[in-house]
Amino acid sequence: MKMFLPRSIIAIVVLTAFAIHAEVGKQTPPAGGPPKPFKVPPHQDFTLPNGMKVTLVPYGDIPKVTVNVIVRSGNLNEGENQVWLADITGDLMKEGTKTRSAEEVAKEAAGMGGAITVSVGPDQTQIESDALSEFGPQMVALLADVTENPLLPESELPRLKKDAVRKMTIDLSQPRNVARQHFAKLLYPDHPYGRLYPTEAMLNSYTIQDVRDFYATNFGALRTHLYVAGRFDPTALRKAVDDAFHNWSRNVEPKIDVPKPKSGHAFELTDKPGAVQSTVFVGLPVLDPSNPDYIPFLVMNALLGGSFSSRITSNIRENKGYTYSPSSTVSTRYHDAYWVESADVTTNVTGPSLKEIFYEINRLENEPPTAAELKGIQEYMSGIFVLQNSSRTGIINQLNFVELHGLGDQYLQTYVQKVNAVTAEQVSAVAKKYLIPGQMKIVVVGDKEKIAAQVKPYETGDAGSY
Amino acid sequence: MALLFAISVSAQQKGPAAFHVPVEYYKLPNGLRVALSIDHTAPTVTVAVYYHIGFRIEPKDRTGFAHLFEHMMFQGSANLGKMEFIRLVQRNGGVLNGSTRFDFTNYFEVVPSNKLETMLWAEADRMHGLAVTQDNLTNQQGVVSNEVKVNVLNRPYGGFPWLDMPQYANTNWYNAHNFYGDLHDIEAATLQDVQTFFQEYYTPDNAALAIVGDFDPVEAKAFVLRYFGPIPPTKRPPLPDISEPVQDQEKKASKVDPQAQRPALAFAYHMPKRNTPEYYAMGLLDQVLLQGDDSLLHQELVTKRGYTAEVEGGINLLGNMYDYDGPMLWIVDLYHDQNITPDGIMQAANSVIDSVRNKPLDQSTVDRALVKLRSSLYSEIENFFGFGRADLLASFALFDDDPARINTLEAQFRKITPETIQKTAQDYLRPTNRTVLTVETKPVATDNKGQ
Numbered sequence: 001m002k003m004f005l006p007r008s009i010i011a012i013v014v015l016t017a018f019a020i021h022a023e024v025g026k027q028t029p030p031a032g033g034p035p036k037p038f039k040v041p042p043h044q045d046f047t048l049p050n051g052m053k054v055t056l057v058p059y060g061d062i063p064k065v066t067v068n069v070i071v072r073s074g075n076l077n078e079g080e081n082q083v084w085l086a087d088i089t090g091d092l093m094k095e096g097t098k099t100r101s102a103e104e105v106a107k108e109a110a111g112m113g114g115a116i117t118v119s120v121g122p123d124q125t126q127i128e129s130d131a132l133s134e135f136g137p138q139m140v141a142l143l144a145d146v147t148e149n150p151l152l153p154e155s156e157l158p159r160l161k162k163d164a165v166r167k168m169t170i171d172l173s174q175p176r177n178v179a180r181q182h183f184a185k186l187l188y189p190d191h192p193y194g195r196l197y198p199t200e201a202m203l204n205s206y207t208i209q210d211v212r213d214f215y216a217t218n219f220g221a222l223r224t225h226l227y228v229a230g231r232f233d234p235t236a237l238r239k240a241v242d243d244a245f246h247n248w249s250r251n252v253e254p255k256i257d258v259p260k261p262k263s264g265h266a267f268e269l270t271d272k273p274g275a276v277q278s279t280v281f282v283g284l285p286v287l288d289p290s291n292p293d294y295i296p297f298l299v300m301n302a303l304l305g306g307s308f309s310s311r312i313t314s315n316i317r318e319n320k321g322y323t324y325s326p327s328s329t330v331s332t333r334y335h336d337a338y339w340v341e342s343a344d345v346t347t348n349v350t351g352p353s354l355k356e357i358f359y360e361i362n363r364l365e366n367e368p369p370t371a372a373e374l375k376g377i378q379e380y381m382s383g384i385f386v387l388q389n390s391s392r393t394g395i396i397n398q399l400n401f402v403e404l405h406g407l408g409d410q411y412l413q414t415y416v417q418k419v420n421a422v423t424a425e426q427v428s429a430v431a432k433k434y435l436i437p438g439q440m441k442i443v444v445v446g447d448k449e450k451i452a453a454q455v456k457p458y459e460t461g462d463a464g465s466y
Numbered sequence: 467m468a469l470l471f472a473i474s475v476s477a478q479q480k481g482p483a484a485f486h487v488p489v490e491y492y493k494l495p496n497g498l499r500v501a502l503s504i505d506h507t508a509p510t511v512t513v514a515v516y517y518h519i520g521f522r523i524e525p526k527d528r529t530g531f532a533h534l535f536e537h538m539m540f541q542g543s544a545n546l547g548k549m550e551f552i553r554l555v556q557r558n559g560g561v562l563n564g565s566t567r568f569d570f571t572n573y574f575e576v577v578p579s580n581k582l583e584t585m586l587w588a589e590a591d592r593m594h595g596l597a598v599t600q601d602n603l604t605n606q607q608g609v610v611s612n613e614v615k616v617n618v619l620n621r622p623y624g625g626f627p628w629l630d631m632p633q634y635a636n637t638n639w640y641n642a643h644n645f646y647g648d649l650h651d652i653e654a655a656t657l658q659d660v661q662t663f664f665q666e667y668y669t670p671d672n673a674a675l676a677i678v679g680d681f682d683p684v685e686a687k688a689f690v691l692r693y694f695g696p697i698p699p700t701k702r703p704p705l706p707d708i709s710e711p712v713q714d715q716e717k718k719a720s721k722v723d724p725q726a727q728r729p730a731l732a733f734a735y736h737m738p739k740r741n742t743p744e745y746y747a748m749g750l751l752d753q754v755l756l757q758g759d760d761s762l763l764h765q766e767l768v769t770k771r772g773y774t775a776e777v778e779g780g781i782n783l784l785g786n787m788y789d790y791d792g793p794m795l796w797i798v799d800l801y802h803d804q805n806i807t808p809d810g811i812m813q814a815a816n817s818v819i820d821s822v823r824n825k826p827l828d829q830s831t832v833d834r835a836l837v838k839l840r841s842s843l844y845s846e847i848e849n850f851f852g853f854g855r856a857d858l859l860a861s862f863a864l865f866d867d868d869p870a871r872i873n874t875l876e877a878q879f880r881k882i883t884p885e886t887i888q889k890t891a892q893d894y895l896r897p898t899n900r901t902v903l904t905v906e907t908k909p910v911a912t913d914n915k916g917q
Contacts, residue, residue: 027545030583109759113838166801170726174622277612318549319605321608344616375557376556
């Protein structure tokens, strides 16, 4: 729920462009030694008699442990007039349990070197903390109490609603969030994934009964997967898990509601008078992670806009200087995903920026990358994969992704191999198949008076004029 | 060549054994400080080069120049043209970044461990010298201007409080100017400025190299000598006086932010000098007062009063309490509604701060603060793979000539008594050492009633 800049600021985030000139007589970089093998850290899985799943991952040498209770409850479970009810429920879960006050929960967690966060996403709620290793079992017990026995006190609801109204207002004063909101609505007009923000009236209408009903409908052992990663005593920890969760009798099956995203071109321009930059989102629904094209699509994305040296970034940042941190991403939901390129570009080059983005999409669709460019991206993704699986939270994220999408353990075992098997022709083919220029949703937030003429060609789905 | 090995300085009398970071430290004849730390957890290695030049001491008519210069370090060196450095890291399976802070500018890569030599070669290549053109500079002036726009100008609360507060709370220009830079100054920079800055500050005797991860130290030291050894040191200009006078009167400032829909408030106190007992005491006070839901300010302002959803801040918002070397602020910030006045918030905050000034903390509160501190120190050490560890080692090499300090921090905090904490609170958390900054919305605020 962080709204503002991260702590490490003034970081150069992205850089790129083409080598301008290769001079003779330059040294070539030393190649380095043979690669060392990497194996995804092994994990132990088991299911409690009540159906709750548990995964333990011994990892690392820092004496800390991360405990994450992941529940299949999120914004997906909200009704049309219940936007952020999942978030309010998450906020209230931090306000004490049937046997511990909120302050006691906070102090106990802090006394173990932890801090409990309850974060709510489209598909899941994560109740998480890390702790010094010696407190692993107690942290499991504390998070179990927060998950199973929240008090959901009525007394705190008005304050949390007020906080939510403030957060929403501040969020929506930031152009990027306005763009996200419009983009989601264009993609998912009739689905909870398309409703990123409530109205103030909606938030104010929520009663404690709404919250308690939401909790009762959406929390239970069958929807829950506990992940523990780090350094811990496996016997003591396993016992703590059994003790803390085996009595949780509440049980509800996950709700399955895979959206049918709206296809076709759409364009939306939101006026932000005086804006020195325009925020642009260009994207569309694509394949989900269970599709066999998914890994080739990820390779294509990394090459097109998803990495430092990608083509779009090279073009509009390092060549043209239009923007600071453009990037494309594949954003996944349960059995669903969309692709989007987003950038904050200087106002007077809003149209030219869109032009270059489409130019790079078209170029990739019509011209397979060179072997060297593809190999570079494959090596990059192979290296990133090691990093993604080399921290406690990273490991949990990876395992949770596999679990949510039902990909099976072999997904992680074979990922690197599959990335490296993708051909240049496949890269162009998946771009052509999924990134159809005339089908893109285009959202722009900026100074309308200055940019309306620039973005005019993109108002229609006639991609020939882009 | 001095060779120091880390000595375990574990003064822990109670609790589990402290985590020990292996540290090997030495200097090359050209003055480059080298810190090595082995960690075989994953087959990766982090290479971090820290130059002892931050944004504090950039040229006076070139605000934002240290940061612009950081961008230029990616624009080409003798053997790597524009973009080639980045491509080299990526095609070897790595990630990279650079950042400009108060007292250093850093560059780092995290790569598969077999690529250590490749990265040392590349970092040495740009320490040898830059090969950049006017086109490269013009391009990065555009990129940096866009960075300032996206992070400061085209958003509400841009620069609040991390960029704003030092400008209000400090009086010495070196601590009180706009570190991100006026767009005008950024655009005025010339290639000559770039070359001069490089020659003056980007020299081996003004830098530290940290290598963290899965590597063979004998091999690593041979690479370091081979690639960095030949780089000659050069003469640096004398350092300006960056000290801050003692503040003896409370300061208040406010700014109107036309993009903001809700007011915000921050307050800051000048920190005690780094590495003194009072400094460590402030680290504990930060934990007691500000960090986590159990903290006194959270309990008072969030839970009890409902003034805000979150109280944020800390020591050195652009890093952590360890990686700076000069005057510093402890900053607290929050966002609130129009119907709560800044005075009301400060009154509530004062009640909490006075409580730690008026009587010593009880032992259980101190113990909890120590646990939180230990946990947060481990989080810094493990932050972003090997980078967090490299950050502390390189900082301690540059600022203290002693990266093995990383293993003494816990003991330093443990030595602090409740009396020292109280005395520190009395001396430093006094209103006369404070600056209060408020962000006001436009006089007629437009409420967001939905979509």
